[in-house]
Amino acid sequence: METTTTISPARQLPVLMTCCTPTSAVDDEAAESLAGMFKALADPARVKILSMLLNADEICACDVSAGIGKTAGTTSHHLKLLREAGLIAGDRRGTWIYYRVVPERLAAVRDALALG
Amino acid sequence: METTTTISPARQLPVLMTCCTPTSAVDDEAAESLAGMFKALADPARVKILSMLLNADEICACDVSAGIGKTAGTTSHHLKLLREAGLIAGDRRGTWIYYRVVPERLAAVRDALALG
DNA sequence: CGCCTGTTTCGACGTCTATCTAAACACTGA
DNA sequence: TCAGTGTTTAGATAGACGTCGAAACAGGCG
Numbered sequence: 041m042e043t044t045t046t047i048s049p050a051r052q053l054p055v056l057m058t059c060c061t062p063t064s065a066v067d068d069e070a071a072e073s074l075a076g077m078f079k080a081l082a083d084p085a086r087v088k089i090l091s092m093l094l095n096a097d098e099i100c101a102c103d104v105s106a107g108i109g110k111t112a113g114t115t116s117h118h119l120k121l122l123r124e125a126g127l128i129a130g131d132r133r134g135t136w137i138y139y140r141v142v143p144e145r146l147a148a149v150r151d152a153l154a155l156g
Numbered sequence: 157m158e159t160t161t162t163i164s165p166a167r168q169l170p171v172l173m174t175c176c177t178p179t180s181a182v183d184d185e186a187a188e189s190l191a192g193m194f195k196a197l198a199d200p201a202r203v204k205i206l207s208m209l210l211n212a213d214e215i216c217a218c219d220v221s222a223g224i225g226k227t228a229g230t231t232s233h234h235l236k237l238l239r240e241a242g243l244i245a246g247d248r249r250g251t252w253i254y255y256r257v258v259p260e261r262l263a264a265v266r267d268a269l270a271l272g
Numbered sequence: 273c274g275c276c277t278g279t280t281t282c283g284a285c286g287t288c289t290a291t292c293t294a295a296a297c298a299c300t301g302a
Numbered sequence: 303t304c305a306g307t308g309t310t311t312a313g314a315t316a317g318a319c320g321t322c323g324a325a326a327c328a329g330g331c332g
Contacts, residue, residue, distance in 0.1 A: 082195035
């Protein structure tokens with residue numbers, strides 16, 4: 041066992057970086073939280089939903105099911121996961137529910153991958 | 157069933173966008189591929205590994221196990237997943253294997269989340 | 273060559289996840 | 303109020319995933 045790490049401050053970033061220790065970089069809670077956001081995106085159906093939301097400012101939930109080719113129940117399940125991850129938000133207007141992305145939240149995920 | 161989507165060209169992006177259809181935005185293969193990259197990041201242990209790699213230019217595989225607090229077998233498993241996703245690359249130099257991130261690949265994931 | 277250490281693979285186990293059907297809930301409109 | 307449509311939840315099932323211990327493999331070193 042030998043530690044042979046090279047520190048590169050220029051590559052450090054605020055989200056995935058905590059300090060300068062070569063071994064452990066993020067604490068357990070941060071890793072868990074970050075992994076949770078990635079997990080919310082780790083499904084083709086949810087990627088499709090997100091891409092629909094990125095192409096249109098907002099979409100009716102009634103269109104999502106057909107858009108991803110899944111049952112209404114399954115679609116509701118995926119929307120719930122994305123909602124719970126804070127990546128999308130929906131509000132009911134009369135009969136239908138309209139969903140839209142939460143840009144700040146999406147930016148947070150993106151920034152975690154920044155290379156400085 | 158009624159389609160009530162609003163198109164916003166300014167928000168369209170090259171990765172998650174294919175055309176202007178409000179329902180389906182990315183094809184199945186693209187969604188699958190993108191979801192696969194997110195899945196590779198959808199675990200606290202792998203997030204930690206990536207953050208270690210972002211803080212240091214390269215790290216010895218022998219340090220990863222202690223860094224994430226997992227068995228050698230489990231650590232090898234996670235490194236393999238990250239390697240197969242193309243997010244990290246490792247080369248053997250003598251006794252040890254040194255890993256480093258693949259910036260272009262990481263940037264690809266990041267760009268998929270771009271809001272334009 | 274044989275030993276040692278680092279790394280990977282294997283087999284197994286428990287948990288989580290995606291998916292469906294069917295039932296329950298929410299809201300609108302007559 | 304009731305009927306109809308959109309949405310969510312419940313129950314069930316099949317598959318994927320994380321984890322471990324132990325065995326197998328690989329490369330230095332005496």
